[in-house]
Amino acid sequence: MKSERFRWYTYGLFSLALFGAMLLCVCAGSVSVPAGDTLSVLWNALCGKPSPDGISGAIILSVRLPRVFCVALIGAALSLCGAAMQGLLRNPLADGSTLGVSSGASLGAVMAIAFGVSIPSLPYAGTMAMAMLFAFLSLMLILFLAYLLDKSLSTSSIILIGVIFSMFASSVISLIIAFAGEKLKSITFWTMGSLSGSNYAYALILALALLICGAVILRCSQELNAFAVGEDNARSVGVPVRRVKLTILIAVSVLIGISVSVGGTIGFVGLVTPHIARMIVGPNHKKLLPASMFSGAVFLLLADLVGRTLVSPIELPIGVVTSLVGSVIFVIVFYKNRRKG
C-alpha cells in the first residue's frame, strides 16, 4: 500500500533526466554551437540580458529552445494518451496511431486548411479545433465499429479496425490534397510529422492542454486501474463506467488533436514508451502515467535529436525516426514479455 505513488525524490530524478535531455537537445544540433556559448545565451536570456553577438543566439533561442519545449510536451502528451488508452481499453497495443486517432486528427486538420476553417483572431484555433473534433469522432467511430464486431473490444479486432480506419483517413487526406492541390502540397507533414514549425506560442498551447487534460487523466488513475483489470470489474467496484470512459476519451482526443496539429502524425511514441514504463514501474497507473509522461518526453527529445543531426543538413521527418526506433524496441519488448508470460 505504501508504494502506490512515487516519492518526491523519484519525481526529482525524473525531472533531472528530462532536464538533462532537454539541455542536451538544446546544445546539440545540425549547426555546432559550442556548449559554452549555448549556456551563456540561455543564461543571458534567463537574466533578461541580450544575447551575445553572432548567429548562435538566434539558433538557440528561436529555433532549438521552442522546438525542444514542443517536442518534450508532445512526447509527454502522446505517451500519456497511449498509457491511458492501453489501460482504458485493456489493450496493450492501443495508441493514437494504432487506433487511427492520429490519422483522424490529421484529416480534421487537413480539412480545416483545405476548406479554410479558421477562427478570427486566433491563429491556430481553427485547425486545432478541427483536429480535436476529428480525433474524438474517429475514436468514437472506431470504438463503435469494434464493438459491433466484438463486444469485448479484444486486442485484435480493435487494432484491425484502427488500421483500416487509418488507411481510410489517409486516403481521404490524399484525395483532399489532390483536389486542394498546391495549398496542401506537404503531404509528408501529415504522414511523417515535422516539428520544424515549433514556436513558443505552440509550446504554450501544448503546455496548457497538457496541464488541464493531463490533470484530468492523472486524476483517473484508480479508475484506469479498474478498467485495466476489466470493464466489468470496474463497474462492480463502483466506477461510473460511461462517465469516466467519456472523460478520458475527450481528454485524449484534445491532446492528440493539438499534438497532431503542431507536429503532424508521430507514430509509436504512445505505444512504446508506456510499455517500457510499465516494465519498470508496473501496471499501476498512479505510477505508470507519470512515468510514461517523462519517458515519452525524453524518448521524443532523443528521437528528434537523431532526426536533426544524423544526416545534417538534411532533416529526417520525426515520424521516420520514432517508427524506426519504436518498432525495433516494440518487437524486443513484445518478445521479452511473451517469453516471460
Add this chain to the structure above:
Amino acid sequence: MLRKSVSILLLLAILLSASFALADGAGITVTDMKGREITLDKPATRIVALTAADCEILCALGAGDTLVGRGTYCDYPESVLEAPAVDSGAGTNVEQIIALEPQVVLMNTMAQTLEQVEALENAGIKVVVSEATDIASVYEAIGLIGALTGKNAEAGEMVAEMQAAFAEITANSENAGKTVYFEVSPLQWGLWSAGKNTFMDEIATMCGLTNAFADVDGWGEISEEQVLARDPDYIVTITMYYGEGPTPVEEIKSRAGWENLKAVKSDAIFGADSNEISRPGPRLADAARALYEFVGGEAADN
C-alpha cells in the same frame, strides 16, 4: 551574330544526339528519353500528355490542338484545361487513357509501371517517355515532342530562344560569391530546399549565384538552424500565396530568429513562380529571367 551561330550549332548537336526525326517518307522514328524506339506513320494528331511540362511544350510548339487528354496537374496554358483530365502519377488509369483513343501518350517514368506501359502498347498506343532532369535534357524533350508532332522547326527555334535567354543571363550576371537559398516548402510543414541537380540550382548558377544547399542532392528537408548558420544573401521561396494571411515573403520576414539574416535585412527575398521554376518546360527561361532581374536589381541598388 557569333552567339546565334553557336546556338544553331549547339542545336544541331542536340538534334543529332536526341536522334529522332528520320522522316524518310514512310514515317517518323524517334528514340525517347529511356532509349526506346518509337515509329509513327505520320505526325501524331491525338496525344495524351500526363505531365504538366509536356503539355506546356506541346502548346508552346503550336501543337496544343493535338492534345486529347491531360494529366490532372496540367494547368498551363489555360487552353489545356479544355482537354479532358485523366489521373496521373500513382493513380494512372490505363482505361481512361485508352478511352480517349490517342496515338501517343507522353509520360515520365516516375509513377507508371511497366505493366501499364505494356497495356497501353497492347492497345496500339505509342508510349513516349520524356524525362528531363536538367536543362540540357529539357532541350531533348522539346526536340522529341517537336518530332512527334511534325514541328521540328518550331522545336529548334524554341530551344534556340531558351539558349539565347540563358546565355544572355550568364553573360551579364555579376554575383560572384553571393549565395541563394531556395525554399520549396515553408517552415510550418518542414523546410524543404532544392539542392544540386535541380533546375533551381542550374538557374542560380546562371545568375552567378551559389546555391547555399549545394551539398544536398535534389530536394530535401533541411534544418532551420542550417539556414541561419549559412546566412544566404538571397532567399527564393516558391510557396504559393492563396490570398489569406501573410504572403510567403512576409511570412519569412516575420520568422523569429531570421531577422538578422542578410537576405531579410536587405529585403532580398523573392517569391518565384513555383511552376515556372520547377517544371522542365519552356518557361524555365522566364523563371531564370525573373530571378536574374530580381538579383540584378539588387546588385544595381548596392
Add this chain to the structure above:
Amino acid sequence: MLTAQGITVRYGDKTVVDGVSFSLREGEWLMLAGPNGAGKSTLVSALSQGAAYAGKIELDGRDLRAYKPSELARKVGVLSQGHEAGYAFTVEEIVSLGRYAYRGGFLSGRDKDGEKRINQALADTGMDAMRKKSVLTLSGGEMQRAFLAQVFAQSPQILLLDEPANHLDLIYQKHIFSLIRDWLSLPGRAVLSVVHDLSLAKRYGTDAILMSGGKAVAQGGINAVFTPENLDRVYGMDVYGWMRDSLKQWE
C-alpha cells in the same frame, strides 16, 4: 433486501432471460441452477447493471438504476465468471480496487478502514502470502480467490457470485463456500450465486431458482425446488439417479 420483477433480457431478437421475478431476503443464499444456456449468468449481469434489462429491480426499496455506481458498489459486490487481467497487477492492487467506492472525493478524507479490510480479505481467502505476486502468474483458482478477496474488501451487503467454485480444487471449494457461509452469518447480508454443481448448491443454498430457457421453472426453498420431478424436467435426465450412482463410486 433485493426484489426483482419481470426481469427480461434480450440480445437482438433472442430472449435470454424471460420475465424472472424473485426476492432476496436477509440471511438467504439463493442458488441459480439450471443447464447451460438457461440464462443464469445473464440474470446476474442484469442484477449487476452489466446488461440492459426490462423489468424492475429494487434494492432496499429503491430502483437499482437510481443508485450511483459507488453507492451500489458499497451495497452489492459482484464476482464474475472469467477473470483475465491484461496487465501484471499484484494481488494486493486487485484487492485494493475493492475499496474504490469508499475512496473519498478529491479532497475529502482517506478510506481509513481500507487497509484493515484489505488485509482481512487477503487473510480470509488465503492470499496473504501472495499479495505481492503478479496476477498473471496465478493459477485459475488463485485468481478466483484474489477476486473474491476484492469483493470481500468491498464489504457489500449482497454478494452476486457467478460460479464461485469455478477453477477451484476441492480444498478451496470447501474453503470458499465455508467462507461465504461465515460471511453470510452476520446480520444484514444475503448471497445470490450461480452454481453448476447441484450437490454444492443443495449443501449450501437456502433457496433456489431453477432456470430453463430463460424462464424460472421453479423457485422457493432449496428442497422444494430440487425435487426429482423439477430436476428431471429441466435437465432431461434422472438427476437423482445419477447423483446416487456417482456417490456409490465412493463406497
